[in-house]
Ligand code: HDD
């Protein structure tokens with residue numbers, strides 16, 4: 001029989017909103033940096049192609065910002081609407097970064113408004129570029145603050161809980177909890193990486209379709225180069241995140257690796273299946289790699305799942321989420337490295353259709369890795385909402401109607417998703433690069 | 449001063465900021481849509497676009513600031529309001545989402561859809577109406593507490609005359625505030641046709657705002673006598689508020705000093721808004737939650753206030769820059785930039 005369960009529906013609605021918001025949030029964090037890089041290169045090389053690149057990215061960006069803002073407002077309210085018990089408890093300890101985040105938004109919103117409407121107001125382009133710095137700082141800072149909140153949920157500290165009463169609060173200790181450094185660094189680097197790959201996908205798409213305009217080649221070069229740098233950074237920080245887990249959330253790492261018995265010289269298990277006795281089948285095993293990921297030493301001991309109470313172990317399917325994220329990360333690093341190497345060595349085939357196709361796929365794959373990573377991190381924290389203190393089921397609202405709201409928001413996001421894609425496509429189709437270049441009579445670009 | 453009072457004053461200030469900037473935004477959206485259907489688009493459209501374009505995102509942040517801040521300073525509100533507001537707040541979120549995205553799609557994406565324009569204009573009235581429900585609920589009588597469970601009494605809420613008076617005030621205020629501001633703005637732009645039309649709107653919505661405000665006070669007498677009696681302690685603030693109202697109307701009527709007319713309108717609302725807030729003291733949700741038992745701990749409160757001061761020092765110059773470049777820039781306002 002079907003039964004109304006507010007906890008289940010609250011989870012589904014939170015997942016839905018965050019899954020949707022994170023797409024726009026990631027773009028919101030990464031793209032201002034990319035715009036700034038393009039505009040800066042344009043000014044330095046005195047090349048109008050890059051300036052136009054920055055202009056066109058900005059135009060697309062405002063659409064994604066708008067959706068980011070409305071979905072962000074939704075999740076901000078939903079945290080209290082769906083998890084009132086959690087917010088009441090955690091709010092006493094972790095509201096500081098949440099509060100500071102709104103200032104970061106404020107800062108970003110003000111300067112974005114100014115930046116958008118002052119393209120032709122300044123004689124000196126550099127002054128206009130300066131306006132973008134607060135935008136980039138504001139959006140990265142907001143990601144940092146919200147990630148601190150999420151880090152706190154994973155490794156809460158900075159308070160004492162006795163009989164439901166919270167005492168000895170240290171807001172700074174709560175903000176700078178053990179999960180904060182790796183989490184913030186990984187979220188930021190992957191957001192920059194993903195944004196660069198998405199913009200690279202667009203350039204590669206035009207080249208693949210046979211439009212060999214130098215404008216697209218410059219765009220591809222700039223974006224893939226940037227993406228490569230941030231992919232390497234993401235992988236390095238990802239490795240550090242693994243070490244963090246081994247130390248502070250060993251059950252998450254063990255579940256991600258299907259590592260049941262505590263042992264030394266632990267192998268890394270990629271993919272595969274589990275049988276009824278929890279024996280791993282059909283997997284690729286990389287010897288010692290788990291010990292290295294966890295402690296930087298092939299002989300190190302890694303805690304296994306059997307050491308934890310049965311009802312405090314996260315769902316084991318997060319193994320696939322983790323593997324897919326890492327696989328995508330490694331593949332994309334390789335693809336962008338090949339591009340760079342090919343450029344240096346003047347390989348012709350990096351402009352061939354199959355290779356361009358792989359670059360087109362890079363953007364969507366990278367966004368998929370973001371989603372997988374978040375699902376891994378969040379599902380891997382279950383059954384806890386505040387690890388060690390409050391379970392997800394205790395945190396949810398008791399309100400009726402969560403199911404109706406789930407339906408309403410599904411429809412809303414569906415419409416928003418379709419509409420934003422349609423508007424973006426329409427916007428750039430109506431005003432292709434060639435037309436805009438002709439209008440500005442810049443066919444030649446600049447020097448370089 | 450007690451930390452609780454500082455906290456609620458800061459939040460009330462931002463809520464007031466939101467009421468003013470959002471009213472301008474919502475009303476502008478409504479007038480813009482209305483003028484389109486009434487075939488007066490050419491008169492109003494440009495003026496409204498020029499004002500709204502650079503500032504719409506900033507408007508939204510005021511709201512975010514308020515609801516994040518209130519959970520920070522008063523974590524228990526997350527529990528009380530979070531539990532009961534699921535449906536009304538979700539409706540407001542959906543409306544805000546339609547409105548925000550429409551605005552961006554339309555302005556930057558240059559899409560033209562008539563039904564969407566209609567939705568945009570109407571959300572300008574529905575959003576303030578749905579948000580104002582929270583004020584009604586805070587007056588008490590619409591929430592039932594049995595043991596640990598809280599339920600919102602939808603039927604009582606829906607049939608209460610207090611609800612509808614507050615809704616009425618929110619809608620008329622949106623139109624009045626917005627028309628007065630846009631009159632000033634059109635005047636700065638030297639667009640006399642738009643100015644005359646907007647001035648007419650402003651004058652015709654001024655009366656209804658006062659009437660609905662009186663209606664609310666009358667309802668409160670029966671609904672929440674405690675609050676009603678407290679209002680007399682701050683009666684002078686209501687009187688000052690009314691004086692500013694008269695000044696605004698006088699200036700609009702005489703076609704003089706539109707900027708000052710708007711300043712006086714802001715003061716009118718500020719006095720009334722604070723008088724209302726002060727007389728509501730100490731309740732956040734009558735009679736269950738006061739600012740004292742809902743308050744966060746002292747350490748966090750001080751941290752939040754410090755963060756607020758630091759943030760404020762950052763924001764004031766930035767906001768000044770925004771206003772200087774757009775609102776107070778004659779060339780921009782006139783469409784020469
Ligand atoms: C483009 C996206 C992307 C890519 C390519 C990677 N990750 Fe990642 N990963 C994320 C996007 C992401 C994320 C979305 O940003 C997460 C989710 C939550 C978080 O803190 O970051 C994350 C979480 C996350 C965690 C969990 C941290 C925690 O729960 O506290 C670990 C251990 C890793 N990652 C490790 C890696 C490794 C070893 C990678 C190797 C290449 C890797 N990630 C690539």
Ligand code: HEM
Pocket residue numbers: 010011012014015018019020022083086146147148149150151371374375378379382385392
């Ligand atoms: C920093 C910010 C974040 C906070 C404060 C936060 C908050 C929460 C809360 C309250 C839950 C409990 C609900 C549940 O267990 O289903 C949850 C779970 C979840 N969150 Fe996060 N979240 C954050 C970031 C994200 C992001 C960016 C995503 C991206 C997609 C995400 C995805 C999820 C998912 C998928 C679950 C469900 C876990 C499950 O199904 O068991 N979260 N999060």
Ligand code: HEM
Pocket residue numbers: 021022024025026027028029064065066068069070071072073074075076077079105106109139140142143146147187191505508509512
């Ligand atoms: C529970 C989690 C989250 C909450 C409560 C939340 C809240 C919000 C809110 C309220 C806004 C709109 C602000 C405005 O009015 O301007 C917003 C936008 C934004 N959020 Fe989230 N957010 C969450 C998760 C995240 C995560 C995990 C990231 C980054 C990794 C992120 C990055 C952003 C960015 C950059 C924007 C600005 C929109 C843009 O510029 O595109 N958010 N968020």
